Amino acid sequence: MMKRYAYFYFMKDEPDRIRNVVPDHIKYWEDQQLSQYLGGPFADRRGGLISFAAPHDKEAELLVANDPFVREGLVDNKWVKEWLVERKTTG
Secondary structure, X not given: OOEEEEEEEEEOOOHHHHHHXXXXXHHHHHHOXXXXXXXXXXXXXXXXXXXXXXXXXXXXXXXXXXXXXXXXXXXXXXXXXXXXOOOOOOO
């Protein structure tokens, strides 16, 4: 059974380095072809939110650990939590 996760991340104040890694970050998450994937930056671009399905906590943590932002040391703070979605809307 797949679980849903929310990954919140907050970036270090290194805009030039971040800009250089953004394409790799986007490609990484798109290439995963994860079930129930949604993601994007916060409006102020100081971080973002990604939600996705994974079979267990270790797989979710591994996905986050391999995020290019994390690998390049650009994330100041992050957390991954299992998210219990109580209601889905359509449209």
